[in-house]
Amino acid sequence: MKLVVTEIKKYFNDQLVLHCPSFELDPGGALLITGDNGSGKTTLLRLLAGALSADQGSVFIEEGKSRALYEPGFFQFSDLTVSEHLAFYRGLSWNSSVLEEYSHLFDLQRFYSHKVSGLSKGWKVRLGLTAAFGRDADLLLLDEPLDGLDDEGRQMLSECLVRYRQRNSSGCVCIASHEREFFSLLSPTHLPLCARKSEQVASYGTGSS
C-alpha cells in the first residue's frame, strides 16, 4: 500500500492547525510523527484516516485499501464489557480470528466481563489498540499509543507491531508519539511537525535524523 501526501493545510475556525509538508510512504513503510502539543499530530492522523478532509493539499491512498485508527476512547462505550466490545467489532466485520489473536496478545481475556468504565487507563488503551490492530487494515494509524501503557503493555505493543509487519508486509504504519526510541524497531521515516505553523518544517528524514 502506498501513501502519498501533498502539502496539506487544515484550518479550524479560520485558524491554521496543521501545515504538513509533502511526503510519500512506500508499501511496508512506517512514519513517526513527532512535535510539540498543538503541532497537529492528531489532526494529521485523522486526515490520513479519512475522518477529516484537508482544506489544501491531498492524501492519496490506493482504492480499496482499509484503514484503522487508534485514539484514546475511540469506539469505546463505558457501559459495555470488554467481551461485548469484541462482539461489537466482530458484528462490524472485524476479522474474528485476527481480533482474537490481538486480544490475547494484549491479555484482554482477564477483563472480558469487566465494563470499560471500570478499567484503568492502561487497559482501555489495550482495548483500543486491540480494535485498531484487530481490524487488520492496510494503513494502521496510532495516536500516542504508549500513553498510559505500563512496561508489560509496551512490550505487548512492540510484539503487536512485529506481528502486524509479519501479517501485512505491504501495510503502512503511521504513529504520532513523543517517544522516538521505542518505535525504532520499525525503522520509521521521521516527520517532525512544528507548533508554530509559519515555521513548519519543509522536509522530513529517516528515523535517525
Add this chain to the structure above:
Amino acid sequence: MRHSFALFKKDLQLELRSGAQLFPLLTVSVLLVVFFALGIGALVHDQELRRELYHPILWSIFILTGSMSFLRVFESDREAKMLSGCFVFGISPTSFYLSKVIFITVLLFGNTLFSAVLLAALLDVSLLEYWQSLILLLGLVTVGYSALGSFLTGLILEHQHRQILFPLIFLPLLFPLFFAVIEISLVIFTAGGLLSVGGWLSLLIGLATVYLLLGVLLFEVVTKN
C-alpha cells in the same frame, strides 16, 4: 443491514444495562400526562370534549418528550467518535443512521404507547375500540419522526450549540406531521378505522417515506467532516 443490526444491538445492550434513555423519557412523559390530566380534569367535565382534547395532548407529549431523546441517544456515540469511526473503518454512515432510526423508533413507540394508555385512563377515554388503528398510526408517525430527528441530530452532532440548535431546527419541521397525526387520530376516534382517513393518511405516509429516504440518501454526505 448487518452493520445496522450490530450497531442497534450495541444501543440495546447499553440501554438494558443503564436505562439511560428510557427512564428519563418515561418519567417526563408520566409527569406531563399527569399535569395535563389534572388540568383538564379540573376544567373540562364534558366527556366528549375530553375525548377531543385527548389527541392534541397525546401528540404534544409525544413530540416534546421525543425531541428530548435524540441528542441523548447520540451522546455515547459522540463520545466514542462513532461517526468519524465509520469513515475510518469503512462502515457505511447510513448503517449508523438506520440503527439510530430503529432504536429511537422502538424507544418512542414503547414510551408513547404507555403514555397513551395512562392518559386515556386518567381522562376516562376508552381506547378499546381503536387500539389497533392507534398502534398502526403510532408506528407510522414514530418512523417518520425518528427518521427526521436522527438525520438532523447527525447533522449538528459536533456543533458546539447543538442543544439549542436541535429544537430550533427540528420542531418547525414537525408541523405537517403534527397536524396530520392529530387529524387522523380524531377521525379514527369518531369515524373509526384508518381507512376512513384518506388524504391525511397519504400525507403521513408520504412524510415518513420522504424523511426516511432523505436520511438514507443524504446522511453520509452531510456527516462527512
